[in-house]
Amino acid sequence: MPLQNRVDPFGQIVASPARGLFTGNRGVIHDPDTKTLMRRRWSTPHWLVCALDFNDRPPRDVMGRNARRPGGPLRTGWTELFFLDEVTALAAGHRPCFYCRREAAKRFASAFADAFGTAMPKVAEIDGRLHAERLAAGTAPRPLTETEVRALPDGAMVALGERPFAVRRGALLPWSFGGYGAPPPACRSLPDGIALVTPPTTVAVLRAGYRPVWHDSAPSVG
Secondary structure, rough: OOOOEOOOOOOOHHHEOOOOEEEOOOOOEEEEOOOEOOOOOOOOOOOOOOOOOOOOOOOOOOOOOOOEEEOOOEEEOOOOOOOOOOHHHHHHOEOOOOOHHHHHHHHHHHHHHHHOOOOOOOOHHHHHHOOOOHHHHHHOEEEHHHHHHHHOOOOOOOEOOEEEEEEEOOOOEEOOOEEEEEOOOOOOOEEEEEEEOOOOOHHHHHHHOOOOOOOOOOOOOO
């Protein structure tokens, strides 16, 4: 029985046997004795996208007890979440970790600075903006016009109803926990009711040049 630790583009955490390319966390949000989620879905505004493997560290007991003070007992540690790819994690409102994905985090911060015309930002500034825009934190999806959809950068995600799509080279790729599907046939106009899923701040970072990691199933289009 899969654990409830897989994140969709809307930021919802569900049970799925697929694991994807990245892990990450929102702090401690699980009971290590039952390996089930508590009612809260975050304990910190710092939502991270982390590497599955880092510095040959030993495997973790997923949703178990993985934090130890010197000479002390194992504590809960953080709750491992999993994402199909970085595109999915960014849509859910996460950003690269400065510890295990330092180079990616530095590129993200540099693109943030370029996007908003500021000096290199602190993580609190980045995460404060993101938390105010995350769908899973209560923000409503923003409806988009067709012109706005067509102007989105690669790696942004939108939704038509409950169906998420990722923008790649002008096409909309249907998303699932197992991977991406082929884009629908090109048409002269898009359907009404498309809404933005990726936080606007992250869209600006993508537009400023940040390139997220895609799952191998994403077809080359355009």
